[in-house]
Amino acid sequence: xxxxxxxxxxxxxxxxxxxxxxxxxxxxxxxxxxxxxxxxxxxxxxxxxxxxxxxxxxxxxxxxxxxxxxxxxxxxxxxxxxxxxxxxxxxxxxxxxxxxxxxxxxxxxxxxxxxxxxxxxxxxxxxxxxxxxxxxxxxxxxxxxxxxxxxxxxxxxxxxxxxxxxxxxxxxxxxxxxxxxxxxxxxxxxxxxxxxxxxxxxxxxxxxxxxxxxxxxxxxxx
Amino acid sequence: xxxxxxxxxxxxxxxxxxxxxxxxxxxxxxxxxxxxxxxxxxxxxxxxxxxxxxxxxxxxxxxxxxxxxxxxxxxxxxxxxxxxxxxxxxxxxxxxxxxxxxxxxxxxxxxxxxxxxxxxxxxxxxxxxxxxxxxxxxxxxxxxxxxxxxxxxxxxxxxxxxxxxxxxxxxxxxxxxxxxxxxxxxxxxxxxxxxxxxxxxxxxxxxxxxxxxxxxxxxxxxxxxxxxxxxxxxxxxxxxxxxxxxxxxxxxxxxxxxxxxxxxxxxxxxxxxxxx
Numbered sequence: 366x367x368x369x370x371x372x373x374x375x376x377x378x379x380x381x382x383x384x385x386x387x388x389x390x391x392x393x394x395x396x397x398x399x400x401x402x403x404x405x406x407x408x409x410x411x412x413x414x415x416x417x418x419x420x421x422x423x424x425x426x427x428x429x430x431x432x433x434x435x436x437x438x439x440x441x442x443x444x445x446x447x448x449x450x451x452x453x454x455x456x457x458x459x460x461x462x463x464x465x466x467x468x469x470x471x472x473x474x475x476x477x478x479x480x481x482x483x484x485x486x487x488x489x490x491x492x493x494x495x496x497x498x499x500x501x502x503x504x505x506x507x508x509x510x511x512x513x514x515x516x517x518x519x520x521x522x523x524x525x526x527x528x529x530x531x532x533x534x535x536x537x538x539x540x541x542x543x544x545x546x547x548x549x550x551x552x553x554x555x556x557x558x559x560x561x562x563x564x565x566x567x568x569x570x571x572x573x574x575x576x577x578x579x580x581x582x583x584x585x586x587x
Numbered sequence: 588x589x590x591x592x593x594x595x596x597x598x599x600x601x602x603x604x605x606x607x608x609x610x611x612x613x614x615x616x617x618x619x620x621x622x623x624x625x626x627x628x629x630x631x632x633x634x635x636x637x638x639x640x641x642x643x644x645x646x647x648x649x650x651x652x653x654x655x656x657x658x659x660x661x662x663x664x665x666x667x668x669x670x671x672x673x674x675x676x677x678x679x680x681x682x683x684x685x686x687x688x689x690x691x692x693x694x695x696x697x698x699x700x701x702x703x704x705x706x707x708x709x710x711x712x713x714x715x716x717x718x719x720x721x722x723x724x725x726x727x728x729x730x731x732x733x734x735x736x737x738x739x740x741x742x743x744x745x746x747x748x749x750x751x752x753x754x755x756x757x758x759x760x761x762x763x764x765x766x767x768x769x770x771x772x773x774x775x776x777x778x779x780x781x782x783x784x785x786x787x788x789x790x791x792x793x794x795x796x797x798x799x800x801x802x803x804x805x806x807x808x809x810x811x812x813x814x815x816x817x818x819x820x821x822x823x824x825x826x827x828x829x830x831x832x833x834x835x836x837x838x839x840x841x842x843x844x845x846x847x848x849x850x851x852x853x854x855x856x857x858x859x860x861x862x863x
Contacts, residue, residue: 369759380745380748383747447743448761453729453761
């Protein structure tokens with residue numbers, strides 16, 4: 366079972382490496398959106414510092430929406446998804462593999478890029494640290510919740526917009542706790558509660574979303 | 588003077604040895620007791636499990652007539668299927684046993700692909716049952732999928748990957764761990780010598796179909812469900828597929844397929860099912 370998980374992750378990573386443009390689009394979009402804010406709002410440091418976590422998180426949320434449409438659609442169109450459903454192992458495991466690969470390709474680069482972008486907003490080191498930890502816990506949740514939406518809108522015309530409308534409201538808790546942790550840090554409060562809640566959401570998503578996504582895929586394939 | 592185990596008259600080394608021996612006996616005793624207790628517990632649990640599940644198993648097997656399941660591996664009874672509001676077929680009955688081949692015939696839109704997809708479990712039938720070795724495929728799920736291979740209209744190959752990578756990954760998905768040598772041998776038999784490492788996007792339509800069909804060579808599935816396997820293939824490849832199907836049937840395999848091209852398999856009677 367673990368072999369299969371690794372096989373799917375490896376396959377998706379190889380595919381991502383051969384289609385580098387897709388990976389870079391997400392990252393460049395993230396960098397662009399975040400960089401536009403200082404230009405638009407003006408170079409007042411105290412204001413930038415205050416809005417930094419919110420801007421970074423919202424940009425990460427939007428960037429993760431960009432690549433969700435491709436999560437299952439390529440496999441659906443060339444028939445690989447059919448074969449995955451006929452695999453003699455649980456479909457949830459395959460889905461978990463796809464989610465993991467998706468996060469490594471579209472979530473992890475955002476997390477790694479965030480500290481550099483945070484410096485643009487003059488964020489202090491400790492807050493940057495909390496931001497990264499928050500993003501590390503939060504971006505996998507975005508990939509996993511997004512996968513449910515991607516599975517439900519599979520094969521629909523104009524599915525991309527529908528997907529965002531479906532998934533973005535579900536991501537609000539992640540946004541609140543993620544930005545809340547950084548704000549708590551800057552006002553000298555404990556960040557543990559916010560990060561613990563993010564961790565709890567991650568565990569919850571890890572347990573339930575692969576199964577829900579697998580069911581949604583079965584419905585979409587009928 | 589004798590006070591329990593410790594005798595001060597004894598040599599210091601002796602007493603240590605004595606104690607050591609005692610502790611070894613105690614440890615052995617402890618392990619034995621634990622072992623026996625655990626074995627008893629496991630046996631009791633097994634007994635109760637059997638006692639509780641046996642009647643259920645008997646009832647289950649009687650219901651599904653397991654004995655008939657040996658004769659007919661795949662049994663379809665009273666199957667009805669529709670697409671939207673349009674009823675494709677209803678009251679469909681057939682069974683297939685080891686070493687048999689069946690062609691599904693019918694005009695375009697008569698529901699051949701829908702029937703095959705229903706047999707794969709992609710679509711829920713409106714009515715009826717599909718039974719594999721005595722169990723409904725809905726309940727068997729992964730056990731059924733381990734024994735069947737489906738090849739649809741779509742090739743399920745990735746343009747960015749080479750023929751070799753494609754074959755190894757699709758074999759891996761169906762639970763077969765394929766090493767490079769076997770995969771290369773399969774591709775060569777499919778007439779793709781020298782093209783194993785090319786990305787499949789540079790291959791022709793027929794060659795891509797051959798990559799997809801190479802799965803037949805490396806799979807150990809008993810039931811093959813092939814939807815138009817001969818599309819885009821040249822004469823040589825069609826002959827090869829006929830040969831492969833013949834070999835599969837000789838090994839007590841089963842094949843259900845659709846095609847609009849003539850396909851002859853030597854040495855077996857071709858059954859046919861016509862949808863109208």
